[in-house]
Amino acid sequence: xxMDNHILExxxxxxxxDDMHALKNISMKLEANSVTALIGxxxxxxxxxxxxxxRMNDYIEAFRxxxxxLMEGKNIYHKKMQVDELRxxxxxxxxxxxxxxxxxxxxxxxxxxxQGIKDKEFIQNRVEKSLQQAAxxxxxxxxxxxSALALSGGQQQRLCIARAxxxxxxxxxxxxxxxxxxxxSTAKVExxxxxxxxxxTIVIVTHNMQQASRxxxxxxxxxxxxxxxxxxxxxxxxxxxxxxxxxYITGRFG
Amino acid sequence: MTNSRKNRLKDKxxxxxxxxxxxxxxxxxxxxxxxxxxxxxxxxxxxxxxxxPSRKPEKAGIFTAWTGSLWxxxxxxxxxxxxxxxxxxYLEEYGGNGRWSSLLEVNISNLAGVPSIxxxxxxxxxxxxxxxxGNSVLAGAFALALLILPIIIVATREAIRTVPPSIRAASxxxxxxxxxxxxxxxxxxxxxxxFTGVILAISRAVGETAPLIIVGAxxxxxxxxxxxxxxxxxxxxxxxxxxxxxxxxxxxxxxxAIIILLLxxxxxxxxxxxxxxxxxxxxxx
Numbered sequence: 403x404x405m406d407n408h409i410l411e412x413x414x415x416x417x418x419x420d421d422m423h424a425l426k427n428i429s430m431k432l433e434a435n436s437v438t439a440l441i442g443x444x445x446x447x448x449x450x451x452x453x454x455x456x457r458m459n460d461y462i463e464a465f466r467x468x469x470x471x472l473m474e475g476k477n478i479y480h481k482k483m484q485v486d487e488l489r490x491x492x493x494x495x496x497x498x499x500x501x502x503x504x505x506x507x508x509x510x511x512x513x514x515x516x517q518g519i520k521d522k523e524f525i526q527n528r529v530e531k532s533l534q535q536a537a538x539x540x541x542x543x544x545x546x547x548x549s550a551l552a553l554s555g556g557q558q559q560r561l562c563i564a565r566a567x568x569x570x571x572x573x574x575x576x577x578x579x580x581x582x583x584x585x586x587s588t589a590k591v592e593x594x595x596x597x598x599x600x601x602x603t604i605v606i607v608t609h610n611m612q613q614a615s616r617x618x619x620x621x622x623x624x625x626x627x628x629x630x631x632x633x634x635x636x637x638x639x640x641x642x643x644x645x646x647x648x649x650y651i652t653g654r655f656g
Numbered sequence: 657m658t659n660s661r662k663n664r665l666k667d668k669x670x671x672x673x674x675x676x677x678x679x680x681x682x683x684x685x686x687x688x689x690x691x692x693x694x695x696x697x698x699x700x701x702x703x704x705x706x707x708x709p710s711r712k713p714e715k716a717g718i719f720t721a722w723t724g725s726l727w728x729x730x731x732x733x734x735x736x737x738x739x740x741x742x743x744x745x746y747l748e749e750y751g752g753n754g755r756w757s758s759l760l761e762v763n764i765s766n767l768a769g770v771p772s773i774x775x776x777x778x779x780x781x782x783x784x785x786x787x788x789x790g791n792s793v794l795a796g797a798f799a800l801a802l803l804i805l806p807i808i809i810v811a812t813r814e815a816i817r818t819v820p821p822s823i824r825a826a827s828x829x830x831x832x833x834x835x836x837x838x839x840x841x842x843x844x845x846x847x848x849x850x851f852t853g854v855i856l857a858i859s860r861a862v863g864e865t866a867p868l869i870i871v872g873a874x875x876x877x878x879x880x881x882x883x884x885x886x887x888x889x890x891x892x893x894x895x896x897x898x899x900x901x902x903x904x905x906x907x908x909x910x911x912x913a914i915i916i917l918l919l920x921x922x923x924x925x926x927x928x929x930x931x932x933x934x935x936x937x938x939x940x941x
Contacts, residue, residue: 456829463753486831494829500822503845513830516840562826569830 409434409573409603410455415469417450417627419462424450426627428469432620434572437595437604439614439635442624443650448607451624452575455605456492457485473573490517492573493566498582499558501550501565506533506542509550509561513569528568536564537594556587563594567602574598576606580613592617611651615639623647689918696911704912709876709894713905718913721894723880724793724873725862725920728890731797732804732861737854740805744812744850749838768806775803776870784871791872794884799867804857811853815846848935855928859921865892891917 410432417425425447432438440448450459457478459465470477478488490513501509510529519525529546533539538560542553550561559579566574576595580588595604595617608614614621615635622632623644631638631647642648649655707717747764751757779799789795819842827837843850868890875897877889891913898910 458825458829461825461828486833489829489831496822496825496829498822500820500826502823502826502841512827512832512840516827516830516832516836565826565830 407434411472413470418466420464428629434603436619437599438620439618440607446624447627448624452607493571494575495579497578501558505547506550507546510568532564532568536560556583573603692911696915699908699912720877720880721891724888725890727793727881732800735801740808741812744809748813748816764806773866776867779871792885793888796868796871799871800861807857812850815849819845852928852932859924
């Protein structure tokens with residue numbers, strides 16, 4: 403794997419919630435078309451770091467940040483950055499499935515419609531393609547007009563993935579995407595992530611060590627707002643350099 | 657008597673007290689409705705609904721009154737709905753927590769407590785005189801719209817607040833702007849609550865008398881309004897007028913008109929409940 407193909411980079415990022423120093427001087431480069439797992443105990447800042455990349459923290463009132471976050475060399479926190487444009491290239495899947503209370507079709511088409519795309523055939527094709535990519539098409543193709551809320555939790559999460567894929571982002575941020583799912587649905591979503599990394603850069607927050615080691619190419623271990631260790635997943639799991647990482651991944655604390 | 661027995665007795669005692677309190681209002685309402693029905697039910701027929709006012713009680717009808725009420729309702733809704741819903745959206749979504757929005761908030765809560773006759777005076781000065789609308793349906797509708805504005809604003813805000821943050825987050829994360837998120841996700845999901853508030857507000861407006869008297873609704877209007885600039889009367893004013901007449905026949909007419917007015921209010925409340933239930937069933941977070 404080449405090491406010079408970086409799509410995202412954080413440069414000395416500090417995040418504060420009021421007085422709480424949530425992320426401390428994080429610098430990290432993320433490889434394109436790879437899966438990077440962010441691990442660490444609850445409250446270590448990994449989800450905050452994930453949301454730094456699509457600026458979803460902007461809605462939190464107490465949030466303050468300094469440092470730079472670059473996507474393909476462009477600072478996404480620059481004044482002139484259009485946040486809605488940014489989010490078209492950096493999609494997100496949340497911890498709990500959050501489909502809109504609309505039909506399955508409308509859910510997937512939403513991202514396209516808000517871009518002003520009106521071409522019905524185009525939307526139709528993209529919806530089908532996205533649902534296929536999310537391995538949901540065969541289960542829902544006959545009832546696309548059914549309410550998305552009638553789907554099972556696992557199906558809803560795959561629908562949310564399809565919805566994110568429909569706008570053809572380059573990066574997919576996933577915040578513990580399987581923590582609300584049963585083992586079978588989890589396996590399906592993991593399989594999906596494995597396929598998606600051919601075409602997408604994936605950053606995934608997970609509490610599940612096996613999941614991190616199974617899925618990711620790179621792993622970053624966070625502890626109390628510090629980036630303790632970051633490197634190839636094999637190395638982190640087989641041969642961590644820091645004792646705390648070792649202790650965490652072997653389950654001695656967490 | 658043991659302590660636990662005493663506690664159980666107190667428990668029972670409070671339960672019965674509670675039932676009695678809840679029944680009090682209902683019983684009074686039932687007696688009132690029974691009385692009105694006994695007086696007025698036999699008077700209601702198509703002629704009563706179709707007849708114009710008259711000096712003879714047996715010939716008088718409520719045609720001008722209920723058409724006037726209808727005109728007022730329609731225009732009040734047309735005026736109040738967009739204003740109140742937009743204000744509610746602003747306060748909830750854009751207002752933030754600054755000094756300006758808390759000032760607005762306090763004032764809107766105050767508005768809800770202003771006696772309705774004050775709205776009448778306001779309407780008289782602003783709409784009848786300054787805007788020269790005269791004693792018209794439009795002036796009355798504006799006065800009532802002001803009156804129900806706070807109710808709809810509060811309902812709108814509450815309805816918007818029930819939309820889970822995860823839905824907004826999903827919309828933003830797909831690149832939607834704030835307005836796109838409000839228009840496509842937040843508003844459709846909160847429409848049930850908003851409509852419920854609107855209908856409850858309108859059913860309050862339909863029973864209002866004081867502000868309309870001041871704005872210049874007339875007790876006697878020979879014809880039903882045919883444009884928003886026409887003079888008008890409404891059901892409560894017609895009822896008030898009849899009750900104050902000495903002839904027994906008019907008292908019966910008043911009772912009959914009250915039945916119709918109650919019917920309108922009940923139907924509107926029914927619609928509100930129906931909408932709320934329907935929406936709750938459809939959206940199951």
